[in-house]
Amino acid sequence: MILASTVRRILSQLRHDPRTIAMIIVVPTLLITLIYFMYEGQPRVFDRIALTMLGVFPFIVMFLITSIAMLRERTTGTLERLFTTPVGKLDLLFGYGIAFGVAATAQAAVASGFAYWVLDMHTAGGVGLVILIAVANAVLGVALGLLCSAFARTEFQAVQFMPLVVAPQLLLCGLFVPRDDMAGWLQAISNVLPMSYSVEALTEVGMHTEPTGIMWRDLTVVVGAIVVALILGAATLRRRTA
Amino acid sequence: MQTAIEVRDLVVRRGARAVLDGFSCAIPQGSVTGLLGPSGSGKTTLMRAIVGVQIVASGTVTVLGHPAGSVPLRRSIGYLTQAPSVYADLTVAENARYFASLYRLRPADADAAVEAVGLTGARHQLVADLSGGQRSRASLACAIVSRPEVLILDEPTVGQDPVLRDELWDHFRRLAADGATVLVSSHVMDEANRCDRLLLIREGTLIADDTPAAVKRSAGTDDLDQAFLTLIRQRKGVTA
Ligand SMILES: Nc1ncnc2c1ncn2[C@@H]1O[C@H](COP(=O)(O)OP(=O)(O)OP(=O)(O)O)[C@@H](O)[C@H]1O
Ligand SMILES: [Mg+2]
Numbered sequence: 001m002i003l004a005s006t007v008r009r010i011l012s013q014l015r016h017d018p019r020t021i022a023m024i025i026v027v028p029t030l031l032i033t034l035i036y037f038m039y040e041g042q043p044r045v046f047d048r049i050a051l052t053m054l055g056v057f058p059f060i061v062m063f064l065i066t067s068i069a070m071l072r073e074r075t076t077g078t079l080e081r082l083f084t085t086p087v088g089k090l091d092l093l094f095g096y097g098i099a100f101g102v103a104a105t106a107q108a109a110v111a112s113g114f115a116y117w118v119l120d121m122h123t124a125g126g127v128g129l130v131i132l133i134a135v136a137n138a139v140l141g142v143a144l145g146l147l148c149s150a151f152a153r154t155e156f157q158a159v160q161f162m163p164l165v166v167a168p169q170l171l172l173c174g175l176f177v178p179r180d181d182m183a184g185w186l187q188a189i190s191n192v193l194p195m196s197y198s199v200e201a202l203t204e205v206g207m208h209t210e211p212t213g214i215m216w217r218d219l220t221v222v223v224g225a226i227v228v229a230l231i232l233g234a235a236t237l238r239r240r241t242a
Numbered sequence: 243m244q245t246a247i248e249v250r251d252l253v254v255r256r257g258a259r260a261v262l263d264g265f266s267c268a269i270p271q272g273s274v275t276g277l278l279g280p281s282g283s284g285k286t287t288l289m290r291a292i293v294g295v296q297i298v299a300s301g302t303v304t305v306l307g308h309p310a311g312s313v314p315l316r317r318s319i320g321y322l323t324q325a326p327s328v329y330a331d332l333t334v335a336e337n338a339r340y341f342a343s344l345y346r347l348r349p350a351d352a353d354a355a356v357e358a359v360g361l362t363g364a365r366h367q368l369v370a371d372l373s374g375g376q377r378s379r380a381s382l383a384c385a386i387v388s389r390p391e392v393l394i395l396d397e398p399t400v401g402q403d404p405v406l407r408d409e410l411w412d413h414f415r416r417l418a419a420d421g422a423t424v425l426v427s428s429h430v431m432d433e434a435n436r437c438d439r440l441l442l443i444r445e446g447t448l449i450a451d452d453t454p455a456a457v458k459r460s461a462g463t464d465d466l467d468q469a470f471l472t473l474i475r476q477r478k479g480v481t482a
Contacts, residue, residue: 005343013331016368077327081384084293084311084321085344239311240297242256 002087006095007102010069014103020065024103028057028111036119043122047206050121052175054112054130055202058104058138059195060166066100066145067158074149083239092237093230097142104138105131125205129215133205136222137198143229150236169195174203194225246271246392246423247292252301254287254446261287262446265301269425269439274418276437276454277427278470284446285427286324289394292425293321305392317345320390324397324427326381330370334361334380337369341384355387356380358413360406375401382410386417393417393424399433411436431466444474 014021032050039046073079073092082092108131115121123130144165152158172182172190179190179200190196201218205211247269254262261284269275277285290296291303294311303310306318328337338352356365359379364372369380382398395414399407411433414424418438426437434440435454442450442457450457450473454466461469461476 001346002344005340009329009332009336009340012336013329016331016333076330077323077325078329080290080295081321081323081327082344083295084316084319085341085388086316087344240295242297 002091003094003098006087006091007099010095010099011102013069014099021103024061024065024107025110027061028053028107029114031057032111032115032119043120046119047122048203049175050115050119051123051130051202051206052173052199054108054115055134055137055198056170056173056175056195057111058108058134059141059169059198060162061107062100062104062138062141063145063148063166064159064162065103066096066142067149067152067161068155070096070146070149071152071155071158075154079237080241089234089237093143093146093233096146097139097226097230100142101135101139104142105135108134108138123206124209125207125211129205129211130202133198133201133215133219133222136219136226137195140194140198140222140226140229143226143233146233147229147236150233169193172196173199175199194222197221197225243270243272245269246306247425248302248304249288249292250302250304252288252291252303253299254284254291254296255299256287260299260446262291265443265446265448267441267448267451269423269441271423272418272421273438274414274424274426274436276434276440277425277443278429278434278440279443280474281429283443285443286396287446288443289321289396289425289427293319293394315392317388318391320385320388320393322382322385322393322395322398326369326377328369328377328381328384331368333366333368334372334383335365337380338365338383338387342387345388347388352383352387355383358386359383360409375403375406378402379406386413389417389422391422393422395424395426397427397429399428399430407433431470434466434470442470442473449473 032053035050035053036046112127112130116127148161148165149158152161172186172193173195179187182190197218201215204215245268249265249267252262252265253260279285287296291298292305292310305315308315334356338356339349342352356362359382361376361379364376369377372380378401399410418424428434437454440454440457441448458464458466458469461472463469
């Protein structure tokens, strides 16, 4: 009940901000179009990179939006006030997770639809799995954003967390250098970064018509990372502050 | 009269200093109590301790028989922060309805709270587009929406015109008459005159806890402003 109205409240906030909605929906599609023209005449390369990007964009966007939104709750005093009401920490965390998860689903659906049907992207597996993995990745972004916002005091600091959290995951996920070709220590780092698993899961969908065991395992790892980030996020939400 | 809020030997450190240092007071149920004191004296800190969002070093705060901030209190307390804490990207009505929903109340209850603060005409406006005074009232609406038994209001009338101030005070008095315990911080002395009791705080210590009439009497003046200055200076003389 409180969770449902919190989801509704966050979505209403989003609804009053049409420019942000437009960015959420349009930007990934534009970037994938850009990739399409970069690799014109190399459809196999485009397929691989666009597929990966369908998982990466929602992560980045949702990470940013969530960390700023949560930071605002802290700095405007609404969080302090909420903590004097019957709201539970989980209502808030899941509220953001669900609300932005809904936004991410719309984003992933539009971007994937565009990539498949306008830019003629090909994968062996189905579009539904691609969207599923993209949404899981977006929710991972939400969960990490909630967590990181606890360590930022200003919006400037919050934005700086993006390169810190996103860049290593993007560089080491296997998109630029296959993970098997990396130096051992890089591979070890890559192994503990959740995005490596979502990218691997997407690659599996790209290569196999049926969902594979590796894909399900990777998806489980991503969901596990979401749960861990949410638990850590709950631990950083303190009713009492100095 | 029954005690609604009891603060005993409260010590709060913020930064390096003890902002409240062994603070004790008792606030009776069904009354309007004014919390007065110079800027930086610890009013907001005391209120934060009462609503249970302030880390305290030692001492106890009991509200309606429960430790401050405990779960059963979260349905019975309303808190207005000093700076308006509402969602700027929601309308007045959406804000009030969200806070109402946290107590399982209906949208009609939210609209009543918006009405009580005189914002019915602006209820579909985004909070970001409101004037400063309107924004504080939007925040106030969210604090009173649940008709709480204990209402902690940190400078609720700042930036309001005299007519509105008068209406808001009538509202607080009505809530107290219905049994609510209202604690209001203020810098405005003619408001202090409308309180049942006054708590006068200076540098984290209580220097008066009495009715407005008794405060004036003990300072030997008819003017609350003057009484306030006298009491604060007296204490300064003692501690210096
Ligand atoms: N977050 C904080 N960290 C460190 N010190 C703080 C913090 N907030 C307030 N203080 C200090 O605590 C003291 C009391 O602050 P408080 O906000 O309770 O005063 P106040 O009586 O409400 O003042 P005002 O009338 O200006 O609102 C001040 O000296 C202030 O500098
Ligand atoms: Mg204050």
